Amino acid sequence: MTDRSDAPCGRARWSPRRQPSAWCTASATCPTSSASSWATTRRARRCSTTRSTRTGASTSPKRPRRSCRATSCGRAMCSRPSTTPTGRGRTPSCPATSVAERTCSPGPTRPTPSSRSAARTCRPRPASRPGRAARSTAVTTEASSTRCCWASLCCHWRPSSATVGAGSADRQRTARAHGAQAESGASVITAAERYPALTRPITVGGLVLRNRMVMSPMTTYGLPDADGSSNERHRAYYEARARSGLGLIRVESAMVHLSGKSWPHHLAVDDDRCIPELARLVRTIKRHGPPVVLQLHHGGRVAVEALSGTRPLAPSPLAASGHSVPMEMTLQDIEEMVEAFGQAARRAREAGFDGVELHIGTAYLLLSFISPAQNIRQDEYGRDFAGRMRFPLRIVDRIRELAGREYPIGARIVGSDYHDGGVDLSYGQQVARRLETAGLAYLDVSAGIGPNAIRDSPLTIGGGQGVFADFAAAVKSVVTIPVMSVGRYYSLATAEEAVASGKTDLVAFARALIADPELVTKSLRGEETTVVPCIGCQACHGGMTQALGVSCVLNPATGHEHEAGPRAAAEPRRVLVRGSGVPGLELARVAARRGHDVTVAAAGLPFGGLLALRARVPGAEEVARGTDYFERTLATLRVRIVDDVPAERFDVTVDARPGSPILPEIPGVSPAKIIPGEHVLAGRAGNEDLGERVAVVGPGIFAGETALYLAAAGKDVTLLAAGEQPMEDAHGLIAGTTALRFAAQGGRVITSATVHAATDGVLDIEVGGEHRQAGPFDCIVAAIGWDPPDGPEYVVADAWDAFAARLQVLKATRLARKI
Ligand SMILES: Cc1cc2nc3c(=O)[nH]c(=O)nc-3n(C[C@H](O)[C@H](O)[C@H](O)COP(=O)(O)O)c2cc1C
Ligand code: SF4
The missing domain is CATH 3.50.50.60 (FAD/NAD(P)-binding domain)
Incomplete structure (x- = not known):
């Protein structure tokens, strides 16, 4: 292994365990070292005393520049293949071409290569229908940028009489349920037509939900304060989702006892001091309509001793992979935790939550108790099914005593804990029946993360959509209380199908709502193509240990909702973004929204940069939805996409290429x-x-x-x-x-x-x-990896790893607000 001691030369060197951005301050191996391993040779190459072997952008074959025939301006033209609106021919496009000629027509789904090209060059259709001209004038405003193209206008342009008049009792009920958020009766009915199963109201534990779309509980990894209190940033994150038309908000796992603390800034409900800030959070969410429940959590054997100050607790001394052996809970520990859950529910009620939810999933304490693979106790809290269920059922009883008999209690359970000899689907059904008998209000059916998860879990890139719907269906077949399905619902279409087919009563969206809090509102309006997609990359889980706060590689606004949005540029400038990876594209998007005149040069890689290359890897093809999204969005913002163009023509240049390959x-x-x-x-x-x-x-x-x-x-x-x-x-x-x-x-x-x-x-x-x-x-x-670009321009380097890219995207969005 390479050491990382200080280098007298002060230059960076490469450590083979890290990506190149992990700069070493090295020494023993500084330039003059004659060590022959390629790791040390690599270090030597960073110092000026050694020959540079970088292969920069210059290695990429460049297309010949052509001049613009249309305008005779002599400017370099984009030589990317593009098509005429009929989809034929190669129509070179010129950076000098007027904005009006470049309005887009984003397609409804992933465009074919020819339609992608067309999106860059097509013209707006003439306003030939009533209303169209008026809508077309909106193209320059930020709020309406998603509506600027005629293709998406067609989705909106429906004679309202055809839909309003349809009025079944069901639809009218739905319309009332949507009331507050609806812009007009016509659009409500249209939404109900488009997603009839999802938009039907439902009663869960006495709570009337305006639709069947639910926010899945998601830890925000650093949005709360260090002591677990909710705060302005945390509230802003939830508010953005609460105002988006969801039927129910489920607030992230809240620790009921310090011994269960699982990550820094873990939201806390373990003390009465938490109540005032939780109450503010609840008021913020409820201002926008949806009921809200709090997930009660104890990390059990995967809690972090360095944070909790105590050895992790579990029903049996069986270590989870990568964790130390936990302490087997004594009967006294069990009593203490039952009380902790009960008190936490009482606090939740006092804070105004409409209910609580037990986290009997992932690998946490309650799942450990019910799983035969994790609970090998021989006392009354183990031994058999009744024994293993005793702990969660005692918690339910204590919640009833402290928070009231009618207070809704739901649970997240699993169709499998991915353990040999653990919870499988038929066992999960048994658990579900028992919880229903105990009077639970709803069951959400997920899966655990046991040792077989890597082999069997579909929650990964390329894993498909609605991946646990069959688990939900199996549970639904044995209970009568409402069942929720979670797992890779990234469009309302898949969710609609799951509800309409009877597999589930409700659908919980998780990462799709990190990627785009407006998933529901946009989709109900028929603007599905403007939704920021979730590509399953897991970058939202990154930064957990540093408490960076949840965010998304495709949407850096997530986790930063409390910050002011981009403002119109005081002086529009010509901006060149060289490199079309996600950081560069996000920069282009924000700069264009601010009113700058933006050109993106793909600079030797396909549009989408490293993400586009990643989409070529078998199993990772779905990440192309990310580049497709940017292609549609930048087209509506009239950002030019070219292969390359001289920087002299621009006021600002940003280098967004990955850098030089190491x-x-x-x-x-x-x-x-x-x-x-x-x-x-x-x-x-x-x-x-x-x-x-x-x-x-x-x-x-x-x-x-x-x-x-x-x-x-x-x-x-x-x-x-x-x-x-x-x-x-x-x-x-x-x-x-x-x-x-x-x-x-x-x-x-x-x-x-x-x-x-x-x-x-x-x-x-x-x-x-x-x-x-x-x-x-x-x-x-x-x-x-790459040595980051080191030119005189601004730099937001493209990256392969999704979390590294996420950090660059955040940098890009901040830079775009300044230029
Ligand atoms: C950032 C993040 C944090 C999460 N935190 C929680 C949590 O606190 N409680 C929980 O039950 N599940 C948690 N999950 C799991 C999600 O609720 C959901 O079950 C999972 O992501 C699958 O749904 P999806 O494919 O829609 O993302 C989290 C997921 C993510 C991405
Ligand atoms: S970071 Fe990746 S997985 Fe997470 S929400 Fe964004 S696109 Fe989805």
Whole structure:
């Protein structure tokens, strides 16, 4: 392993465990070091004393510049293929072309290559119908930017008499239920027509919900204060979702007892001091209509001792993977926790919550009690089904005593805890029946994160939609209380289908609401194409330990709702964003909304930058929905997309490219045989360059997904990762799933590996202090990362790993507000 001590030269050097942005302040291995491992050689390359081997943007083939025939202005033209509105031909577009000629027509779903091109160049249709002209004039305002194209106007343009008059009693009821949020009767009825099952009101535990769309509980990782109190930022996050037309808000897991604290800034309900701020939160949410419940939580064996100050508690001393052995709870501990849950519910009621929900999911205390794999007690709280259910049922009784008999109590349960011998679906049904008998108001059916989750959980990129709907259906078949389904509902269409087919009574949205709090309102208005999509990347879970607060790689406004939004630019400027990865596209979006004249240069990568390359990895194709979203949005904002353009024409230039690929120098390997990973995914490395046997080196998900891409293309691939685990920068579920997909393609992984040299394609590697050989290989693909761009311009570097990209996107949005 590379050490990270201070470098006298003060320059950064690369640590193989980290992405290149983890700058080392190194020494023993500073430039003059003669160490021969490629890790140390890499460090040497960072100092000016060594030869630079960067491959910058200049390595990318550039399209020839052409001049604009239409205007004879002589400006460089975009040579990206584009089509005429009929979808034929290649119509070069010119940066000087007038704005009016570039209004878009975003398609309703993922556009085909030809329709994508068309979106950049098409003209607005003439206003030939009543109302259209008036709507078209709205194109320059921010609020109406989503309505500027004729394609989406068509969705709105419906004669209201056709819909208002339809009026079944059901629809009228729905219309009343929507009352406050509806702009007009016509749009309410249209929404009910579009999503009839989802927009039907329902009564849950005596609470009348205006529709069946629910916010799933989601920890906000740092939005509350360090002591767990709600605050202005936290309230603003919930308010943005509460005003979006949901039927029910379920506030995130709140710790009922310090021993269950599971992350910094964990929302707290463990003391009466929490009541006033929780009450403010409730008032804020209720101002917008929906009832609100609080999820009661204890981390159990995955609670964090460093935060709770005590060894984690569990029914039995069985460690969860990656955690220490917990303390088996005594009967006194059990009494204390029953009381803690009861008191927490009382506080929730005093704060104004309409109900509480028991978290009997994930890997937390209550799930541990009911799971035969995690509870091997032989006393009255274990032994058999009745014993294992005793703890949660005693909690229900105590809540009744302290918060009132009629106070609604729901529960999140699981269709599987992904443990051998743990909770499976039939056991989950038994649990559901027992909880119904105990008088619970509703059941939400999720899944746990036991040891088999990586193999079996579909909650990952490429896992599909509505992934636990069958769990919900199975539970619904054995109970009469309302059932909620959760798990990868990222459009109302899938949710509608789940409710309409009778699999569930309600649908809970989680990440889809992190990505876009307005998911419901936009979709009910028929503006589904303007919804910021969730691509399942798990970046919203990042930053948990630093308490950065929840946010989204595609929507940096999430978690920052308390901040003022972007304001119109005092002086519109010509802005060039060089690089079309998500950070650059977000910058372009905000700058254009502020009134700047924005051009994005793809600069050698496909539109979407590294995310577009990631979409080429088998199983990760769905991330293309992210680039599609930006393509539609930027088109409505009239942002020009070009291949490249000279910076001199612009007032401001932002470098949003990934930077220069980090390439190791390996004695015995010709530089021509060391190929940057992005060249492979961009299709710039041919078969003759790659050969058949490929070593992919790199510590992160970039290397893992590049290796998977090559293995799926039929190459014989070995992934050499410097860390103890491959893909160590990625969320565990994504790293694990990628590793399984790679193995299924015949790929091999060597961890803790440092490459020293090569002879005839055979690598001399060091693994855990021992030298061994790997190969022979025909080439080495370097998927280590990038040196960030270091030009004079502003920089918001594109990144492969979703959390790293999320941080850059936040930087981009802030920069866009300043320029
Ligand atoms: C950032 C984040 C925090 C979460 N916190 C909680 C939580 O506090 N309680 C809980 O029951 N589930 C929590 N979950 C799980 C979600 O409620 C949901 O079950 C899961 O994300 C699957 O739904 P989705 O595919 O719609 O995201 C969290 C999920 C995310 C993404
Ligand atoms: S960060 Fe990724 S997974 Fe999370 S909400 Fe955004 S797109 Fe979805």
